Amino acid sequence: MASVDIRSLSVRFPDGTAGLADVDLQVADGELVALVGPSGSGKTTLLRTIAGFLAPTSGTVAIAGEHVAGDGANVPPERRRLGMVFQSHAVWPHWDVGRNVAYPLRLARVPRLERAARVAEALELVGLPGAERRDPATLSGGQRQRVALARALVARPRVLLLDEALSALDEPLRDRLRLELRGLVRSLGLTVVHVTHDRAEALAIADRVVVLDGGRIQQVATPETLLHAPTSPFVARFLSDATVLAGTRTTAGFVADGGGIRIADAAIERRVDGAAALAVLPGDVAIVADDHGDATVTSALFARDGSDVVLDWHGVEVRCTAPWRPVVGERVAVSVRRALAFAADAVAEPTEAAA
Amino acid sequence: MPSSSDVIDAGPAARRARVAAPGALRVGRVRDLLRGTVPVRVVAWVAVAALVGVPLVAVLSLAIASGQIGILASEDVAVAAWHSAVSSVLGAAGAVVLGGALAIVLERTDVPGRAALRLLACSPLLMPPFVGAIAWIGVAGPMSPVNRWWTETFGGPLWSIYGGDGVVFLLVVHGYPVAMLIVGAALRRLPADLEQAARIAGASTLRAFAAVVVPLLRPALLSSATLLAVSNLADFGIPSIVGLPERFTTLSTLVYRYLQSATVDDPLGAVATIGSVLLAVALAGLVADALIGRRRVELDAGASAPARTPLGAWRLPIAAGSWIVVAALTVLPIVALATQSLVPAAGVPLTWETVTLDNLVRAVTSEHALAGMRTSIMLAVLAAVVCTVLGLVVGALVTRTRSRDNRALHAAAIVPQAIPGLVIAVAWLVIAPRIGLFDTPWIILVAYVTAFLGLVVQAVHAPLSATSTTAEEAARVAGASPLRALVDVSWRMATPAAIAGGVLVLLTAARELTLSALLLSPGAQTLGVAIFNLQQAGDYNAASALSLVVALVGLAGLGLAARTPQERS
Numbered sequence: 001m002a003s004v005d006i007r008s009l010s011v012r013f014p015d016g017t018a019g020l021a022d023v024d025l026q027v028a029d030g031e032l033v034a035l036v037g038p039s040g041s042g043k044t045t046l047l048r049t050i051a052g053f054l055a056p057t058s059g060t061v062a063i064a065g066e067h068v069a070g071d072g073a074n075v076p077p078e079r080r081r082l083g084m085v086f087q088s089h090a091v092w093p094h095w096d097v098g099r100n101v102a103y104p105l106r107l108a109r110v111p112r113l114e115r116a117a118r119v120a121e122a123l124e125l126v127g128l129p130g131a132e133r134r135d136p137a138t139l140s141g142g143q144r145q146r147v148a149l150a151r152a153l154v155a156r157p158r159v160l161l162l163d164e165a166l167s168a169l170d171e172p173l174r175d176r177l178r179l180e181l182r183g184l185v186r187s188l189g190l191t192v193v194h195v196t197h198d199r200a201e202a203l204a205i206a207d208r209v210v211v212l213d214g215g216r217i218q219q220v221a222t223p224e225t226l227l228h229a230p231t232s233p234f235v236a237r238f239l240s241d242a243t244v245l246a247g248t249r250t251t252a253g254f255v256a257d258g259g260g261i262r263i264a265d266a267a268i269e270r271r272v273d274g275a276a277a278l279a280v281l282p283g284d285v286a287i288v289a290d291d292h293g294d295a296t297v298t299s300a301l302f303a304r305d306g307s308d309v310v311l312d313w314h315g316v317e318v319r320c321t322a323p324w325r326p327v328v329g330e331r332v333a334v335s336v337r338r339a340l341a342f343a344a345d346a347v348a349e350p351t352e353a354a355a
Numbered sequence: 356m357p358s359s360s361d362v363i364d365a366g367p368a369a370r371r372a373r374v375a376a377p378g379a380l381r382v383g384r385v386r387d388l389l390r391g392t393v394p395v396r397v398v399a400w401v402a403v404a405a406l407v408g409v410p411l412v413a414v415l416s417l418a419i420a421s422g423q424i425g426i427l428a429s430e431d432v433a434v435a436a437w438h439s440a441v442s443s444v445l446g447a448a449g450a451v452v453l454g455g456a457l458a459i460v461l462e463r464t465d466v467p468g469r470a471a472l473r474l475l476a477c478s479p480l481l482m483p484p485f486v487g488a489i490a491w492i493g494v495a496g497p498m499s500p501v502n503r504w505w506t507e508t509f510g511g512p513l514w515s516i517y518g519g520d521g522v523v524f525l526l527v528v529h530g531y532p533v534a535m536l537i538v539g540a541a542l543r544r545l546p547a548d549l550e551q552a553a554r555i556a557g558a559s560t561l562r563a564f565a566a567v568v569v570p571l572l573r574p575a576l577l578s579s580a581t582l583l584a585v586s587n588l589a590d591f592g593i594p595s596i597v598g599l600p601e602r603f604t605t606l607s608t609l610v611y612r613y614l615q616s617a618t619v620d621d622p623l624g625a626v627a628t629i630g631s632v633l634l635a636v637a638l639a640g641l642v643a644d645a646l647i648g649r650r651r652v653e654l655d656a657g658a659s660a661p662a663r664t665p666l667g668a669w670r671l672p673i674a675a676g677s678w679i680v681v682a683a684l685t686v687l688p689i690v691a692l693a694t695q696s697l698v699p700a701a702g703v704p705l706t707w708e709t710v711t712l713d714n715l716v717r718a719v720t721s722e723h724a725l726a727g728m729r730t731s732i733m734l735a736v737l738a739a740v741v742c743t744v745l746g747l748v749v750g751a752l753v754t755r756t757r758s759r760d761n762r763a764l765h766a767a768a769i770v771p772q773a774i775p776g777l778v779i780a781v782a783w784l785v786i787a788p789r790i791g792l793f794d795t796p797w798i799i800l801v802a803y804v805t806a807f808l809g810l811v812v813q814a815v816h817a818p819l820s821a822t823s824t825t826a827e828e829a830a831r832v833a834g835a836s837p838l839r840a841l842v843d844v845s846w847r848m849a850t851p852a853a854i855a856g857g858v859l860v861l862l863t864a865a866r867e868l869t870l871s872a873l874l875l876s877p878g879a880q881t882l883g884v885a886i887f888n889l890q891q892a893g894d895y896n897a898a899s900a901l902s903l904v905v906a907l908v909g910l911a912g913l914g915l916a917a918r919t920p921q922e923r924s
Contacts, residue, residue: 053551077554078563084555090548094570103566107557151556161555 002064002158002191003029004050009059009070011045011215019045021215023059027159032185032192034206036199038238042215044163047195051084051161052077064158078107083152087164089144091136097123097147098132104155122150125184142173149181153188160185162194166201178205199239203227211235227281233342236279243285243318249276249341260294260314263336275344284338285320287311293333297326391837392756399749400760403767406745406805410782411634411774417785418631421624432629435609442519442594442605443587446526451580453527454534455572457677461535462542463564465663466674476681480532481910482688483866485592485883486902488525489890491516492597493691493899500704518601525593528684530586534579541575542568560664577647582773585640588633589775591869592883596890606633607777607869614784614873623785630781637774692906695899718900727885730796734871734881735864738803743857745804746811747849753812754819755827755845756837765816769809779806780873796879802870807860814856815849862912866905 004027011019020042027033035043048054050061052068052075060070063082068075083104092100098119105115123131126146136144145165152160166174166181182205185192196202202209203223211218211226211234219226219235226239236242245263247256249272254263256278263278287295287309295313300322307325311318313334326332418424426432460466461473479487493499495516502512516524545568553563594605604612610629613622666673694705696714703709718724746768752758753765771779783802787793792801826848830840868883875884882905889898 051551051555053554076559077551078557078559080555081557082555084552086548086552088546088548090546090552092549092552092567094567103553103558104556107562148552151552155557 003027004159004191004193005060005062005065006046006050007060007062007070009046009049009061010057011042011049011054012057018215019054020049020056023215023217025210025217025220027191027193030189030191032182032190032194032205032207033210034194034196034202034208035210035212036196036202036239037212037218039197040214041212043195043210043212045215046212047161047163047193050159050193051082052080081155081158082161083155083157083159084161084163085145085148085152085165087168089141089148089168091139091144091147091151093136095136096132097128097134097136097139100136100147101132101151101154104151108155118154119150122154123147125153126150127180142169142177145169145177153190158191160190160192162192162196164195164197167196167198174201181205203239211238213238230279230340233277233279236281236340240281240283241319242279242281243316245278245280245316245339246344247276247278249273254278254339254341256314256316258314258316261316263339267336268339268341270341272341272343277342277344279340279342280318280336281338281340282308282319282321284336285318286335286337287320287322287326287332289326289330290333291331293331295332295334297328297330297332299328300326392752392841395748395838395841396752396756396758396760396764399745399752399764402745403749403764403808406801406808407767407771410779410786410805413785414627414630414634414778414782417624417627421621421627423621423624423628426619426625426628427632431604431609432606435604435606436632438519438594438598438603439588439605439607442522442526442598443584445523446530446587447580447583449523449527450530450583451534451538451576453680454531454536454579455538455576457531457681458535458538458542460673460677462539463568463664464673465665465670466677467670468674468678472677472681475685476535477532478685478910479529482529482906483592483868483883483909484525484529484590485596485868485887486692486866486906486909487529487688488593488596489886489895489898489902490688490692490906491521491525491528492895493695494687495521499691516597519598519603521597521601522594522603522605525597526583526587526590529593530583531684533583534576537579537582538572538575541572545571574647578644581640581644581647585637585773585775588636589777589869591777591872592887595887607775610777610781611873623781626781627785630775630778633775634778637778641770641773689903689906692899692903695896696903698896700896714896714900715904717897718904721897723880723889724882724885724901727880727882730879731865731867731871731882734796734800734803735861737800738807738864739857739861741800741804742808742811742860743853746808746815746856747846747853749808750812750815750819750853751841751845751849754816755824755841755848757824765812768812771805772809772813776806776867776869777873780870783874799871799874799879799881802874803860803864803867806870807863810859810863811853811856814859815852818852819845819849858912862909866909 004025006023006025009023010021013019023042023046025033025046035046037043045054049056049069050063055074056070058070060073061068063080066075067073068080091097092103095103101119101122102115105118110118119132120129123129126149128143128146128150131139131143131147136147139147145168149165166177169177178201184190185205194202194206203226206223208220208222209226210220213234218238219231221229226235230236230239230242233242233244237244245254245256245261247254247261249268251265253265254268254276255261256263268278287293295311295318297309298312298317299310301308302325303321306321306323309320309322309326311320311332311334318334320334427436457476461469461476466472482490495502495514497512497515497517502515505511505513515521549567549571550563553567554560558566589607591607591611594603595608595611598605599608606629610626613619613626619625696718697710697712698705699709699711699713749764749768753761753768779802783792783798783805787798792798827840827844830844831837835843866883867881868887871879871881871884872887880888882901886898886901886905889901
């Protein structure tokens, strides 16, 4: 296992669009890093550049201190000693499970006896002991993904790359594989880069999460930090469905554009004066039923821990949670416990800025 | 009760039958039957049985009844069978090698000008094989400029296209586009991550290609080889034009000789016997193809488009090689046709003094050619209309309703695609006297419908079998009867594809030779036969001129037909 060191990496596609812009990322030995972002944010581009299927336009990639891309180096994927699991599992249909898993070892010229032992060990590890002779066509989707994982791990790769590896699976199974994967990664001390579009999955299994948008890194942090201290309105909105209010910060507090919404200074974290953007996380909004309240419920979805409620608050759509299930059309009074202030120019969509 | 044959019909019919009072039961049943798709299905089965079942049974029964099994052991037939087998197999193998290589270059590498190269490489598909044969005589016949120059310089021709090697060469030229299209489609269906997984596992580009891509392509390679070998068996134009001058007889040219001249006592019985053997070979090919298909591994939809491999230093040599080969196979024959059309007689060099438009003028104004064109156009239009309507009915039934006999109906409608045209012609020759069509052009029409119905059924089947039947179910829920849903939804959905298939029938039938040469009757000379007769009579330049017209019209027409459905979908 090894570290991944990415420095000022940019990828520009032949048609001129920017895939990645100036990305810096260090993945430590034994760390599980998840890449998230909306589609087109560059997360898959970043993973495929690490894998070697894409060449950087500028910047460098180093694996275990070895330069593999950029600065004149261009090590092809087959010589980077990586493991990779694809969304569609990519188990070769013309070979049985054993031959699939053994393939990286055959290419590495591992002697036959040792090969068989290591294939058995890898299959055991992913919960498919003794499946060597099975035809991939007879396996379920989850089992094929386990074969793909065994194949990725069998040659003891320096880094394991997961490209939406769990996304094609159905919900309960995905949950279980998520748990197993996390356990496996911990016990083997694997370095993992995991691309997913599922925010909950990224937060659940990663040591650190990288939020990408428009080919740029928006924030890299632990899941706790990302949820509680997003560094931009985009991250707050993308990961937590925060409401972003544009307005002005005065000594008395924050007044949203339009004038209807006022938030007391005591609730606002971070010092920003004048024009500002305020991110309000759904968990920081409290509502009480009040016939004279200034907000109307526009939708309320049942959830495990209360309801996900959408309010119309002086023309602004605000998301919050409530311990009961309000009726659509009900009037409520709103209080904001905590809000994060950002300079107003941070509201600009980063996607447009990078394009 | 329709429930046994048509599941869509079953629900309401069965329910109403149970609810209705005993007296009303019978009336209700009849009404349900008429509202259902069963009558349409019966009509489709009767038509397919008459067009496909009857002729094939007729060939087989005459073959048995005539008792001419001994003819199969005669020297003529044995030699022709050997020639047929060798030329078909070699032609198919060569076409798969050439077509497969081109498909790989076009789909998986970064050679420049891929779109133009693919279009050019497909063009032999648009030329009838007999026109191709006439054209290639201009390139590599004994009197071609190259061979004459070589003879003057070295005392003998470089290579003459006449003979068995020429037959194989032309079968390769006319077969490789089919292999290229089949292998290319298979390559595009292979998910790119299978190859990428091999790269990550430590395989180089070439190694990943050999270990993963080639084994997964094997079914497509075998399938195109089977298809081409069977269709090569049926070809009449190529062996008769370049094989016969060197006494290279194949089964199709032998059958033609038997029918044209009284060399055997009972020509119809003899050709029915030979036809039955060909039929058996074709059906064996179909079974082999189905077996290959069953072993085909299931592939998930590709997550990402397959990446092209940069060829690096090899890019220009490979591009130059592909372009030279493809241009030689496609542009040379057209140039040769044009040259032959513009000189007054074979062997006269093309200069400003010798150039003449007489051949072209004669080609499009002679009564002979005009009559051929009129017959061909009339027969092709009628065949296209009948095939479109029947193909629409059959294609919509087998893809848009659920019934146990769908597979059988579909198979019966497309099976003539795999049967040598020669067998179909012989079959209708056997039947014609009994249904009063002997010596009329209509016998050619029914043979065309038998042979080309599958084109429309396939055109309808491919796009419609991919979409689920929820469209019809929505119509049923909205209140339509099964028949109404079939007409309003299924047929409407299938119409564009059926028309595209019909255009294909029109263009194929208009340039067809094998069927009309064998079913020739007085006053029913088709365009293909007109050209063939000019060629046989030694008027190479008029034959070339007419061929050039056919080739150019065909290229333009099929080019348009191939574009339209793609833009529509």
